[in-house]
Amino acid sequence: MTGLPGEAHGLRFDVRAGRRERQTIVDLPHLRLEPGELVALAGPSGSGKSTLLYLLSGLLVPAAGTVAWAGADLAAMSETGRDRWRRDNAGFIFQNFHLIDELSPADNVLTPGWFSSLSVKSLRHRAESLLERFGVPRDRSHVSLLSRGEQQRVAIARALLFDPKVIFADEPTASLDGASGALVVAALRDLAAVERRTVVVASHDPALLAVSTRTVALDHGRIVQPKALEPAR
Incomplete structure (x- = not known):
């Protein structure tokens, strides 16, 4: 597996702060992301790190600027096009897991495949293999019977179901x-360093920042240290 190179230029995202005023949440001149990197977007609450993560993944559309992965500009795509790009290229891990309590661990991992043309048998085999890889008990009838750490590992397995080239994680260790x-930090580190995927994480966890290839620190949506915008040579 090899990740995708990504690049953002002139990225800006605003929200309405009043009837006539708008507040800039992200103002990013340039950012490059390379396969094999674990790039941490850091900063306190309200710094814009999660917003930047969603812009880079196409879940949010910028007011200005471009986000391109291997030359494919997400900002120029239709909503359907961005959905298709994420389906084919990206996996997501969230702070609160977004699992379905009534389903088993394996069935939760399989949820992205509900509308896939791939065979159910092959997807279930991959789901079981991923759960084994991350040490998740597979004999639980409901995912709610797992510990929180095990539930997050189910969420990581779900993110990997379609073998994505890019992983986006929003505060994956916060809870x-x-x-x-x-265990989650080690898994994310290996997805980048060993499997050469492109991993982008919004986090203020010192343990995650310590294993990141680069830390891009944000303050009110702006970069604190410009040197972190480019990969190390």
Whole structure:
């Protein structure tokens, strides 16, 4: 597996702050992302790191600027086009897991495949293999019976169901204890360093920042250290 190179230029995202005023949440001149990198978007609450993550993934559309992955500009695509790009290229991991409590771990991993043309048998085999890889008990009838750390590992397995080239994670360790968080940090590190995927994480977790290839620190939507915008040579 090899990730995709990504690049953002002149990226800006605004929200309405009043009847006539708008507030800029992200103002990013340039950012490059390369396969094999784990890039951490860091900053306190309200710094714009999650908003930037959603812009880079096409979940949000910028007021200005471009986000291109391997030359494909998400900002220029239709909503359907962005959905298709994410389906084919991206996996998502969220702070609150977004699992379906009534389903088993395997069935939760399989949810992205509900509308896939791939065979159910092959997808289920991959789901079971991913759960085994991340040490998740597969004999639970409901995912709600798992610990929070195990639930987040189910969410990581779900993100990998279609073998994505790019992983986006939003505060993936924020609701976990230290031991569970360490397992998630190690998994994200290996997805970049070993499997050469492109991994982008919004987080203020020191353990995640410590294993990141680069940390892009934000303050009120703007970059604090410009040197972090480019990969190390």
